[in-house]
Amino acid sequence: MVWAFWLVAAIIIVSALGVVGFANLIHSALALAATFLAVAILYLFLAAEFVAAMQVLIYIGAVAVLIVFGIMVINRSGMQLSNPSGKTVLGAFVVAIVTMAVLLLGILNHNWPVTQQNPPDDTIAVMADLVFNRFLIPFEIAGLLLLVSVIGAILLAREVRQR
Amino acid sequence: MITLQHYLGLGAVLFAIGLFGTLSKRNVIGILMGVELMLNAANLNLVAFARFVTPLEITGQAFALFTIVIAAAEVAVGLAIAILLFRRRGTVNADDWNLLRW
Incomplete structure (x- = not known):
């Protein structure tokens, strides 16, 4: 399993670099979908089958498709050089490198409370118990949030006329 | 042997790439893509903690779902918001959307 982790990690990093590196916005969107899929495979390695399925369904099936539709609606003229970098590239690079260095330093030096226990065979049953018993109220509020955001998105995109 | 640190390190790298995209892109949809990468990095950390720290009660996976x-x-x-602003201003360049800037 060790080589599989490194293979998937390489796919994630290369495709994420493609998301920020491609000059064509559609290529960036495709690289974003590839990143989502590789992260879903990592969830399978981590014994999170349900989260992996939701990642594929929601991120690839909804978010990536929604972004492609957004590109279709917004970018009317040519797609070449549709994802340019601004004047802040150097500053953004420095900030990203420093953030990564600080995070990696903390991760490597902290003594994480790792246990050697194995996860249960059926994590989906444990997930159902968590979501529908312990986190029932947050679950309902998440549904409410989705409803509110859908209504808000429709109102924003329709652009309500002032009387 | 793949440990918790490997997953957290991968999450840190992914977060940094997303942060770079968010800060450097001019197209507003490119900025949104960077935000999505950062959210994925946070999710990866949550699921990795659920696997390696509390494998029996997988609270982190529920958090990742939320x-x-x-x-x-x-x-x-x-x-x-991007579609609305594009309709009003005729551009997707985030540098031109400075109507909230003082």
């Missing part, structure tokens, strides 16, 4: 829901809501509202 993060996915909020990311879906965020991208819907973000794209609606």
Whole structure:
């Protein structure tokens, strides 16, 4: 399993670099979908089958498709050089490198409370118990949030006329 | 042997790439893509903690699920704002959308 982790990690990093590196916005969107899929495979390695399925369904099936539709609606003229970098590239690079260095330093030096226990065979049953018993109220509020955001998105995109 | 640190390190790298995209891109949809990468990095950390720290009660996976829901809501509202501003201003360049700047 060790080589599989490194293979998937390489796919994630290369495709994420493609998301920020491609000059064509559609290529960036495709690289974003590839990143989502590789992260879903990592969830399978981590014994999170349900989260992996939701990642594929929601991120690839909804978010990536929604972004492609957004590109279709917004970018009317040519797609070449549709994802340019601004004047802040150097500053953004420095900030990203420093953030990564600080995070990696903390991760490597902290003594994480790792246990050697194995996860249960059926994590989906444990997930159902968590979501529908312990986190029932947050679950309902998440549904409410989705409803509110859908209504808000429709109102924003329709652009309500002032009387 | 793949340990917790490997997953957290991968999450840190992914977060840094997303942060770079968010800060450097001019197209507003490129910025949204960077935000999605950062949310994925946070999710990866949550699921890795659920696997290696509390493998029996997988609370982190439930948190990751809620993060996915909020990311879906965020991208819907973000794209609606982008479409509205594109209709009003005729551009997707975030540098030109400075109507809130003092």
